[in-house]
Every structure is written in C-alpha cells, then in structure tokens.
Amino acid sequence: MLDVAKAANVSVATVSAVINGSAPVSPELRSRIEQAIQVIGYKRNAIARSLKLGTTRTVGLMVADITNPFFTDVVAVIQDVLHRAGYAVMLCCNDEDVEMQDEQIELLIDRSVDGLIIAPAGDDETLKRIIAGANLPTVLIDRLLDGIDTDAVVLDNRRAVQDATLYMIGLGHRRIGYISGSLETSTGRERLAGYKAALEAAKLPYEDDLVRIGNFREKDAYKATMQLLTSAERPTAIFSANNLMVIGVMKAIRDICLKCPEEVSVASFDDFPWADVFQPHLTTIAQPVQAIGEQAAQLILDRLSGKSPAAPRRLVLQGRLMIRESCRPVSLTPRAIA
Amino acid sequence: MLDVAKAANVSVATVSAVINGSAPVSPELRSRIEQAIQVIGYKRNAIARSLKLGTTRTVGLMVADITNPFFTDVVAVIQDVLHRAGYAVMLCCNDEDVEMQDEQIELLIDRSVDGLIIAPAGDDETLKRIIAGANLPTVLIDRLLDGIDTDAVVLDNRRAVQDATLYMIGLGHRRIGYISGSLETSTGRERLAGYKAALEAAKLPYEDDLVRIGNFREKDAYKATMQLLTSAERPTAIFSANNLMVIGVMKAIRDICLKCPEEVSVASFDDFPWADVFQPHLTTIAQPVQAIGEQAAQLILDRLSGKSPAAPRRLVLQGRLMIRESCRPVSLTPRAIA
DNA sequence: CAGCCTATTCTAAACGTTTCGAACGTGTCA
DNA sequence: TGACACGTTCGAAACGTTTAGAATAGGCTG
Structure with a gap:
C-alpha cells in the first residue's frame, strides 16, 4: 500500500480511502490510485487489516466427525452461505473426542475467528469454560451443551x-x-x-x-x-x-x-x-440438512452483524421418518x- | 503482552523472550513473567504475530466436493497430521466448478495461508495464473494440472x-x-x-x-x-x-x-x-485414502519447513480392485x- | 584499576493496515 | 477583507507482536 501511495504520489490514508470507499476522494486521485493498484498488482494484506480492525472475517466450524455424511452435508451448506457473505470457514473435527475438541477450539480461538459454529463431542467443563471465556458469537448445531446458553439449531x-x-x-x-x-x-x-x-x-x-x-x-x-x-x-x-x-x-x-x-x-x-x-x-x-446448515449460518451472520436480539435463539427442526x-x-x- | 510486561515490571521484549524461549532470561524474571501471564490470563495474539512473522501456520485446503466421502476421508487425515504439526486448516470446496474455484483460492490466498493443498475442479488458466502468482508451497491431490509443476500425490x-x-x-x-x-x-x-x-x-x-x-x-x-x-x-x-x-x-x-x-x-x-x-x-x-492424505500432508509440511528438494515430488499410488x-x-x- | 567480556535486559523500529484529527485551499457570506 | 465552512488530503498514532542492536551490570583478566 505504501508502494501504491508512492506510485500515485499520495498518502497511504488516501489509498486506504479509495480501497475501502471510507472517505470521499476526488475523481482525479481516485483514478490515479486505481491505476497504480493495477500496475503494481497490489492486494490488501488481510492480516494487517485484521490486526487493526480486530476482525478476521473467518468463522470457526467444528464438527464431531468430518467423515459422517450428515456433518459434511451441513458443513457444505454452511460453507456456501458464509462464503457468499464474505466469510471464510476454518474447519476442525474433534473426532468425537473431548480432549481433541478442547485443542481444536483453542486453535480456532487462537486464530482469532470472529465466531464459532460447533457440534460438540461431549459435555466437558473445559470446553464450556473456553467458550464462555472467549466471549465470541457462538452457535451450537446438532448438539446442545448443558448450561451454555447460545444460539443453536438442533433437531427434535x-x-x-x-x-x-x-x-x-x-x-x-x-x-x-x-x-x-x-x-x-x-x-x-x-x-x-x-x-x-x-x-x-x-x-x-x-x-x-x-x-x-x-x-x-x-x-x-x-x-x-x-x-x-x-x-x-x-x-x-x-x-x-x-x-x-x-x-x-x-x-x-x-x-x-x-x-x-x-x-x-x-x-x-x-x-x-x-x-x-x-x-x-x-x-x-x-x-433437514439444508435447513440446519442455512439456519446455523444465518444465526452466526446475524450475531456477527450485531442484528440479533440479545437473547439466544434456539431453533428446533423436525425429522422425517x-x-x-x-x-x-x-x-x-x-x-x-x- | 504490554499488560504482562507492566505487571511483571519488565519490558515486552523480555516477555516475548520467555514466551518463545527465543533468548535467555534469568530464572527470577522468568517466573515473575510466567506468574503474571497466569494471573492476567494472557494469550498471545496470533494475528499480530502473523503480521510480524509473515506466516500464519495455516494451510488452505480445497477439494472438489466436500460431500464426496473420498475427499472427506482424505481431508480428515490431512487435517489430523497438520494439526499435530501445529497447523490449522482452512477448508474450501469448489463444488466442481471453476468459477467457484478461483474465488475460493483467492479467498485462501487473501487470508495469507502458508501453503495450499488442492484438488482442482478443472484446468482453467485463471487458477494456474493465481497459483503461479501466489508463489506458495502447493501440493495437488487426486488431480493434476497441465503445466503446473508442483508436488502432488495422485492415483495411477x-x-x-x-x-x-x-x-x-x-x-x-x-x-x-x-x-x-x-x-x-x-x-x-x-x-x-x-x-x-x-x-x-x-x-x-x-x-x-x-x-x-x-x-x-x-x-x-x-x-x-x-x-x-x-x-x-x-x-x-x-x-x-x-x-x-x-x-x-x-x-x-x-x-x-x-x-x-x-x-x-x-x-x-x-x-x-x-x-x-x-x-x-x-x-x-x-x-488408499489414508496414504494419500498422509503423503499430501507430509509433502506440504516438508515444503513449509524448507526441507524439500527443489524439484517437485510426484507420488503415484496404486488402487486396489x-x-x-x-x-x-x-x-x-x-x-x-x- | 582499567579494560573487556558475558549475560541479561531494554529501547525502538518494523510488519501493513485504519482512522482521528489537523491542515490546506477554495469559495461564500457578512 | 476577515471569518468561516466545506471538501479533500495528509500525518501520525495505533493494533500486538518480534528482534536487532544498544545499554547495563557484574565478573574476570592482565
């Protein structure tokens, strides 16, 4: 970005303004900057951006078993709708194991995901402590956690x-x-x-x-x-x-x-x-895998954009024999x- | 980290030194710092670290269809070995579609993944240009790409x-x-x-x-x-x-x-x-899904740790009727x- | 005792953004 | 003509790390 600024003979602030459209910029400078971006092949560094903004536009998704077609179906639709909303998905799998689960969640939180979608392996205290401590938008899918009161979509x-x-x-x-x-x-x-x-x-x-x-x-x-x-x-x-x-x-x-x-x-x-x-x-x-995935994704998106009600929403869908x-x-x- | 430094009455450099073991620190300060870390509940910010180090310890994994049990089996083992090596996996799925594929790869590169494992949907030029341009360690799985000469593990x-x-x-x-x-x-x-x-x-x-x-x-x-x-x-x-x-x-x-x-x-x-x-x-x-996953993960780990030979390695496994x-x-x- | 070495600690710059508030130039109004 | 507002641009701090190199203290050597 510094290079672009130099090439266009402007300040980085102005470059940032045109990239994000966050402030008015005269047509002249705008086109000079856009051209410089083209020439240099500049790509904004998402890491630096995340550091500054405190947001990664990434959500962590942990399922119990990635080998289970039920979960993969759900994952596929979650991934799809989140991607459309500009979010990336970091996927983990706890292998139906609580130890692994704690590790994986830590890893996600460590990577500063903006939110969590989880199908927990088990009801262990550590996990609950981590979730509570992380203070992240969280939605539980498929399985609930005793005493953890978050958005969730489950089956009846x-x-x-x-x-x-x-x-x-x-x-x-x-x-x-x-x-x-x-x-x-x-x-x-x-x-x-x-x-x-x-x-x-x-x-x-x-x-x-x-x-x-x-x-x-x-x-x-x-x-x-x-x-x-x-x-x-x-x-x-x-x-x-x-x-x-x-x-x-x-x-x-x-x-x-x-x-x-x-x-x-x-x-x-x-x-x-x-x-x-x-x-x-x-x-x-x-x-209803499609619905489960869509609703879970929507719940987390709503939370992330801050337009959820304060109270957690709990969706219960029906199975079909x-x-x-x-x-x-x-x-x-x-x-x-x- | 600044808080920890203050609490322990030392500089951030020293804190960093004990966290990373990157420099000798006297036992006294070390324990003071470790204690402060405990008390404060400090967690190192991976984003800031990534920014400074230019590395995210994350690899991007794109498969053609996350709904296909073959891919999920492979994904599961890749995920497992990479996790053990301290890497997170960012998973995408191109849905057997080249447009989607380009988008997803861009998304991964944008997130500054350290390496790429890809099962490409198709042989399009854009993808190849992106891969070549990104200049990242890349391993192809299941499917090769004409004219792209990287590590790969495929079947005969x-x-x-x-x-x-x-x-x-x-x-x-x-x-x-x-x-x-x-x-x-x-x-x-x-x-x-x-x-x-x-x-x-x-x-x-x-x-x-x-x-x-x-x-x-x-x-x-x-x-x-x-x-x-x-x-x-x-x-x-x-x-x-x-x-x-x-x-x-x-x-x-x-x-x-x-x-x-x-x-x-x-x-x-x-x-x-x-x-x-x-x-x-x-x-x-x-x-041999297990082998495919293990080898692919190993190839990328070797590249990431810089201990691969310069020439790309191409592994060809045999199927079993x-x-x-x-x-x-x-x-x-x-x-x-x- | 001066000079030097070692071991430890610190200062400050750098990574690449975003954004606040200041600065600047121009036009308007009284 | 001076005051002011407005639209645009910029400088610089901040996000939280890492790390090179400087500083400091203490011990050793000659």
Whole structure:
C-alpha cells in the first residue's frame, strides 16, 4: 500500500480511502490510485487489516466427525452461505473426542475467528469454560451443551426417535434393540429418551439388556449389535442412533448370518443418498440438512452483524421418518431362538 | 503482552523472550513473567504475530466436493497430521466448478495461508495464473494440472480402471458402458484412458455410444445411465468413474426395472464402507485414502519447513480392485433386447 | 584499576493496515 | 477583507507482536 501511495504520489490514508470507499476522494486521485493498484498488482494484506480492525472475517466450524455424511452435508451448506457473505470457514473435527475438541477450539480461538459454529463431542467443563471465556458469537448445531446458553439449531431428536420406535412397535415388535450414541451428547440422550418414551406410550417394559451404548461410530456399533444378537432372547428389531452405526449393525447382522428384514428389522437415524437403491432399503429418519446448515449460518451472520436480539435463539427442526423396507411386521419374522 | 510486561515490571521484549524461549532470561524474571501471564490470563495474539512473522501456520485446503466421502476421508487425515504439526486448516470446496474455484483460492490466498493443498475442479488458466502468482508451497491431490509443476500425490488412475475393465471383459462382457467424470480433470481423462486401453488390449472396438460424460455427480450419472440403458443395444455392464456417480447409475437401473448383477453388471471407482453389506455388494476400486492424505500432508509440511528438494515430488499410488458381487459372467446375463 | 567480556535486559523500529484529527485551499457570506 | 465552512488530503498514532542492536551490570583478566 505504501508502494501504491508512492506510485500515485499520495498518502497511504488516501489509498486506504479509495480501497475501502471510507472517505470521499476526488475523481482525479481516485483514478490515479486505481491505476497504480493495477500496475503494481497490489492486494490488501488481510492480516494487517485484521490486526487493526480486530476482525478476521473467518468463522470457526467444528464438527464431531468430518467423515459422517450428515456433518459434511451441513458443513457444505454452511460453507456456501458464509462464503457468499464474505466469510471464510476454518474447519476442525474433534473426532468425537473431548480432549481433541478442547485443542481444536483453542486453535480456532487462537486464530482469532470472529465466531464459532460447533457440534460438540461431549459435555466437558473445559470446553464450556473456553467458550464462555472467549466471549465470541457462538452457535451450537446438532448438539446442545448443558448450561451454555447460545444460539443453536438442533433437531427434535426425542420426537423423531419416538415416532420411529412407535412405528416398529406398530409392526408388532416387542423386543427392540437400541444402539445408542454417546450419552455425553445431547443427541445421544434425547434419542434414547425418545426410545424410552415410545416404549412407555406403548406400555412396553424398558429392558437394559436391549440398549447398548456406542459412540456414534461403526466399530462400536458392530460389537454392540453382536452382543444383542447373540443374547439369550434376541430382539426382533434394532434401531441405530445414527448413520455410521447402522453400517456396523448391518455388518453384524451379515456376519451372524441373519437376514434383514426377514429375521431382524432395522431402522436408523440419518438418511443416505443410497438408502433406497441398495438392499435392504433402509428405513431412516431424515434430517433437514439444508435447513440446519442455512439456519446455523444465518444465526452466526446475524450475531456477527450485531442484528440479533440479545437473547439466544434456539431453533428446533423436525425429522422425517422415511419408511422403506428394512422393517417388517413381526408376524412375518421367524421366532427368535435363544 | 504490554499488560504482562507492566505487571511483571519488565519490558515486552523480555516477555516475548520467555514466551518463545527465543533468548535467555534469568530464572527470577522468568517466573515473575510466567506468574503474571497466569494471573492476567494472557494469550498471545496470533494475528499480530502473523503480521510480524509473515506466516500464519495455516494451510488452505480445497477439494472438489466436500460431500464426496473420498475427499472427506482424505481431508480428515490431512487435517489430523497438520494439526499435530501445529497447523490449522482452512477448508474450501469448489463444488466442481471453476468459477467457484478461483474465488475460493483467492479467498485462501487473501487470508495469507502458508501453503495450499488442492484438488482442482478443472484446468482453467485463471487458477494456474493465481497459483503461479501466489508463489506458495502447493501440493495437488487426486488431480493434476497441465503445466503446473508442483508436488502432488495422485492415483495411477489409468492402470486401476484398465484392470477393472479387463476384469469385466474377462467375465465375457463385450459392451461395457462407461460413465465418465469431467474431462476437465486429469482423473476424468486418465480413467477414461484406462477404459480405452483395456478395450484395446482385448482388441475390442471403442464405441462412442457407450461412453457418457458426467461431472462426478449423481444426477448427471443418472441421466447418462438412463440413456445408456434405453439405447438400441444396451451394454451388459457399466463402469462408473467415481463413487457419487455409481449411486446415480444404480438408481437408473432400479428405475428402469433391471437387476444388478443379474441383468447389468456394475463396477465403480472408489470404495464405500458399506459396499459389502448392502446388496448388491459393489465391486469397486479402492483408493488408499489414508496414504494419500498422509503423503499430501507430509509433502506440504516438508515444503513449509524448507526441507524439500527443489524439484517437485510426484507420488503415484496404486488402487486396489475389490471384487465383490456386482459383476457376473455375461453367460449368466439374459440377452439384452433392444 | 582499567579494560573487556558475558549475560541479561531494554529501547525502538518494523510488519501493513485504519482512522482521528489537523491542515490546506477554495469559495461564500457578512 | 476577515471569518468561516466545506471538501479533500495528509500525518501520525495505533493494533500486538518480534528482534536487532544498544545499554547495563557484574565478573574476570592482565
């Protein structure tokens, strides 16, 4: 910028004025400066600008698992709308791990992001302290944090799972296995609550043996399903609390030489692009990923531009049960044998 | 930092010295300063540091499609190793679009990233000019750019597709449809070349009608497959040049009421976690995503630390044909009817 | 004891912006 | 003609670091 100023024979203040349009500049100088910018190929240094302005036009985005199609779909739309608003996105992934999560958040804050969009791995105190301490516009997605009162967009997880479970019960299933995500997350807890609520509504007993706690990943779900299916009285149906885990569930079913849906019915949270082209066509709960992403991005943009109400806004969206073919009436299911 | 200096009654230079360990400081002052840092809760401002040092410890990562599991797998490992090396990752996605690509790269460069890892959407001149002009350490992944000579890690696409095609030919298929990715990309071109090479090696004629150019996305692949399957003499097998497209292929097959593999064999580039649990078990070419990510990250780290050889390094990895059940001998395939 | 060396600490410039307030020239009005 | 307002331009400080080189103090050597 100094070079430009020299070349155009003006002060840096004037150059800054024409670049930012922040002050009136005579047409003559303006064109001289613009020309000098062209000639020199000048690009404003965003770092220096950030230092002075205290703003980076960058938002930090941390999701639990970048390998999970649900998150990547959401990330893609967030990225898209933020980019249109002139913001860059710094992406991290905590790998469903709280230690990693703290590190990553520190890294984002260290880089002076202007705001944070987070799908937390777990409910640890350190994270909450960091978030509170950073005093940045923050929006939580997918998962809430106990005692942290910020903007958020989440699903009505309880209702969605309740509906799905009720659907299975409606098919006559009485022993429904449940592969849970981590109970450290609000989604893990809410989804399980939905399962329990459905049981209760149907006056079915809740059995501890039927629920296994995983961590939203395929491997643990595989083990959990194995246990479920080799137990004394195996369930006639299984619900998986997310998309990655259902793959583990299906692998276990395959390895144990059972057939879905003939011998075990399966349903799962999160829809897939291929859910109705590969067999068995999975019955799932579809999340409105587009809306989640858009709303999250909009919430943070509103905060950043200071035009949000002071009170945090909490958006709760509804899932949609996509009934396909992986669940069938229990009357058609051969009796489970110990 | 000024506050810390005041609190400890020393100069900022000394504070800086203890924070960075860049100069010897007496134990007494050191502890006084460390204490002051604790009390104040001081955090060094990375922006100011970047401005002074001209380095951000951030690398820009642009992939073609963040929704594509291949890319997300690679991104995850790159992110992981860079994080361990103290680098943050700024992620963009060009959406397989060259305009977007230019914008995104500008955005990254504008943010003063220290290096670039790119899976380019296409071979446009603007991008090349920007890359050349930025004069940043750059590594290309997955796709090369004609005339840009940087570090890169790619797959031996030609060989992989040739093997897969030869495998199908070995099963007796003579009319093999090919759903290509964009020929603007090196992967698009190389994979098609592999298909052609296999045909040639088997002394089979290359027929224009059998190949359809998509853009690596599901929707176009669906249309392309529809055309292929409704053509006068439909192919007995179809190869899809990537993972997203094969879903379109399968949807088209379903919608046209054909059965895979009974009536059409299918194989595809890129493996899936669920490829051998949902039916039909897809035959695919698995890419070594872990290795690709690790090597790409290592290449950029080496460049950044200045310990690379001057000449660009180009790593070529091999794919692995995962033979499952979506291809069957043509003798078992009912004769295709016009 | 003077001179010198070493170890530690400090001063101040620099990184590239933005912006406040001052300065300047010109025209208007009383 | 002097006072003043207005429109434009500029000088300089500030953002929070790093670092070269100066300064200081103390100890050693001859």
